[in-house]
Amino acid sequence: MSAEPAGPGPGDSRSAGEFLVGLDIGGSHTRGILFHGGTPVREAPAGSANVQNVPAEQAHACLRSVLSQLHAAPGTPVVAGSGGVDTAHDAARLAGLIRSAGCLGPSASVTAVHDTRLILAAGAHTSGIALIAGTGSVAWGVDTSGREVRAGGWGYLLGDEGSxxxxxxxxxxxxxxxxxxxxxxxxxxxxxxxxxxxxxxxxxxxxxxxxxxxxxxxxxxxxxxxxxxxxxxxxxxxxxxxxxxxxxxxxxxxxxxxxxxxxxxxxxxxxxxxxxxxxxxxxxxxxxxxxxxxxxxxxxxxxxxxxxxxxx
CATH class of the missing domain: 3.30.420.40 (ATPase, nucleotide binding domain)
Structure with missing residues (x-):
């Protein structure tokens, strides 16, 4: 982990635009990182904040814990990947939960995506096929035209084979x-x-x-x-x-x-x-x-x- 730049600290919004909060909300754990100019400067772990796996109150508490540890300034944008973000409604629900759990303010930009997209991006690809082989399982692909195809990801009661x-x-x-x-x-x-x-x-x-x-x-x-x-x-x-x-x-x-x-x-x-x-x-x-x-x-x-x- 790189050394932290001077700010933003709690209550300091001077450089919020240079910062980004990344959240990976898995079936077992939640991992948060504060980035400055694309470089990780702070990290914070917690239990699962996936509402498919835990009650909403527990998810809220985990997100609050992660965001408070990251000390992100008000207005810092967030990119969050989570299982179960299958529709625009799912994305809006997760974005609302994140806003309510942190001190980022109502104007903070929160982008909520399926967690396969984080995996693909972490592999330095904007098009390709991501396979999650974790607590659950799902494959998701996007081609250069933006067309998406998915297989699996139905949850443990209906699928998650191989997970x-x-x-x-x-x-x-x-x-x-x-x-x-x-x-x-x-x-x-x-x-x-x-x-x-x-x-x-x-x-x-x-x-x-x-x-x-x-x-x-x-x-x-x-x-x-x-x-x-x-x-x-x-x-x-x-x-x-x-x-x-x-x-x-x-x-x-x-x-x-x-x-x-x-x-x-x-x-x-x-x-x-x-x-x-x-x-x-x-x-x-x-x-x-x-x-x-x-x-x-x-x-x-x-x-x-x-x-x-x-x-x-």
Whole structure:
């Protein structure tokens, strides 16, 4: 993180026009950065402020926490990316929530977009296909003419195949299935151990109550990391699960690519990007002739490029 310039501090609006607030509102975390001339100068984390995942009051509190930590001056523009921003109404609702949570004032410009656009911009592209492989999953593409195509992003009740939550739920299901098959042998022992430890229970049967009594999406999405680590170590059951997840994610991208009239670069972002799943996704897509970037920087760093490309 670069050294902070002298101002603007709280209550100081002298240079607000040189500053920008970027927000990445994910299913598990919210990340805010204050930019000066496109350079990050302050950062602030919080829990999820996505109203699809948490109550509006909790989202409001998380946004207030982030914005207060950033000390942005009144009038500082905001570019925010979040899942669930699918319509103009969604964007207006999020913009209103951000304005009400901070001290930016009613005149502050707030641009709310789907979080796939942050990922694409963080990969230095204004056209292309962005894949989110995080708590949820979605692929979104835009070509040079501005035409947009999307696949997935229906939420965990209707979709999100291949996502961190999907992996966590499927891991639990596999452990339960194995517990009902006495002839399963040693296959799946490591996965069972990881899942039970994550859930805080000792017997597979206890997973049923644990899952239904604690249906927190980020909690179960947290299982994706140890599952991917098992897959990377060569565990057969975890590797099969990771491979299926990668196939689901690659299918989202290929659906978008097939609907586009021109070849487009692919940028993969989200918590699964550098995992066994993300690496498998990249391999599958490259086999289909696509150019793939596994994003190795925070998606919120794409906010300055989006701000420059925004109308007006």
């Amino acid at each position: 961190g939550y999907w992996i966590g739920r499927e891991a639990v299901r596999r452990v339960l299935r194995r517990s009902q098959q006495p002839a399963a042998g040693n296959a799946g022992e490591a996965l069972t151990r990881v899942v039970l430890e994550h859930a805080g229970v000792t017997e597979p049967a206890d997973l049923i109550g644990a899952f239904h009594n604690h249906p927190d999406r980020p909690h179960w999405a947290g299982l994706a990391q140890p599952v991917c680590e098992l897959a990377a170590s060569g565990d057969a059951v975890a590797s099969e699960l990771a491979a299926v997840a990668a196939e689901h994610l690659a299918e989202l991208v290929l659906t978008v690519a097939g609907a586009m009239a021109e070849p487009l670069p692919v940028v993969v972002g989200g918590g699964l990007t550098g995992s066994a799943v993300g690496l498998h996704v990249a391999a599958l897509l490259r086999e289909q002739g696509l150019s793939v970037t596994l994003l190795d920087r925070e998606p919120v760093l794409g906010a300055p490029l989006l701000a420059r490309c925004a109308p007006g």
